[in-house]
Amino acid sequence: MKRILTAVVLMAVLWIVIKRTPPAVFFVLVAVGIAVAAWECYRMLEARGDRPFAALGIAASVAVAWSFLGAPPSFDAALPLAAGTVLAFVAAMSRRGEPEGMLRSATSTLLPLLLVGLGLGFLVGLRALPGDDGTDPLVLLLVCVICSDTAAYYVGTAFGRRRLAPTLSPRKTWEGAIGGVAASVGGAIVAHFWFYQRLSLPHALALGVLIAVAGIGGDLAESTIKRAAGVKDSSDLLPGHGGLLDRADSLLLAGPVLYYYYRAFLGAGA
Numbered sequence: 001m002k003r004i005l006t007a008v009v010l011m012a013v014l015w016i017v018i019k020r021t022p023p024a025v026f027f028v029l030v031a032v033g034i035a036v037a038a039w040e041c042y043r044m045l046e047a048r049g050d051r052p053f054a055a056l057g058i059a060a061s062v063a064v065a066w067s068f069l070g071a072p073p074s075f076d077a078a079l080p081l082a083a084g085t086v087l088a089f090v091a092a093m094s095r096r097g098e099p100e101g102m103l104r105s106a107t108s109t110l111l112p113l114l115l116v117g118l119g120l121g122f123l124v125g126l127r128a129l130p131g132d133d134g135t136d137p138l139v140l141l142l143v144c145v146i147c148s149d150t151a152a153y154y155v156g157t158a159f160g161r162r163r164l165a166p167t168l169s170p171r172k173t174w175e176g177a178i179g180g181v182a183a184s185v186g187g188a189i190v191a192h193f194w195f196y197q198r199l200s201l202p203h204a205l206a207l208g209v210l211i212a213v214a215g216i217g218g219d220l221a222e223s224t225i226k227r228a229a230g231v232k233d234s235s236d237l238l239p240g241h242g243g244l245l246d247r248a249d250s251l252l253l254a255g256p257v258l259y260y261y262y263r264a265f266l267g268a269g270a
Contacts, residue, residue: 040245069128
């Protein structure tokens with residue numbers, strides 16, 4: 001019950017921020033979240049012996065998110081990604097003594113930039129879309145992800161038998177994943193009849209499935225890092241809930257999926 005109440009309260013707060021504040025306010029919220037989640041990711045990589053340039057990666061990650069906002073100074077996301085890549089290798093070659101250490105420092109610097117900075121940056125891109133197209137798809141994403149995560153937990157706890165990815169996340173099951181997909185589809189259908197009525201039912205059904213599957217992929221991507229680092233949670237920032245990255249991992253791939261689905265199929269209205 002506490003998990004459900006937390007989801008409801010979180011959804012209500014996010015609804016207000018998304019619907020009642022300008023995109024710049026949402027950017028600030030996401031930028032802080034990206035900085036914290038990237039920092040957690042770097043801490044996990046350091047726990048496994050890597051030596052990333054965390055400050056560089058966090059700055060580049062926030063810059064990627066800014067690029068999606070479209071506010072001056074405006075630039076394409078490729079600029080901070082390219083600059084981050086060049087600077088990561090320059091710093092590694094100048095600060096690390098041997099080729100293996102250089103490569104590990106550079107790649108461990110870039111991983112959170114690509115996974116966290118770019119992945120969550122697409123949330124800013126969705127919010128920056130004009131009018132209701134900048135709010136309704138984003139709320140749809142959050143509804144589907146929260147419904148999927150909550151249902152996957154309860155269905156998996158009650159009925160889970162077959163392990164989905166035992167090496168990465170022993171507690172996740174196929175039954176929980178199926179329950180999560182079903183709940184995400186249900187959330188998308190509710191969105192279709194409630195606040196996103198111009199979204200056609202076929203698109204709602206497709207997005208319900210795609211967002212849930214992408215959310216599972218993001219969860220497992222973070223689990224890969226946690227298992228490699230030998231840690232249970234990304235941090236202890238949120239007592240009883242782990243770190244911020246633990247709560248946002250489902251958005252890492254789901255955000256880009258929805259963004260490009262919108263650009264491909266919904267740009268002029270569904």
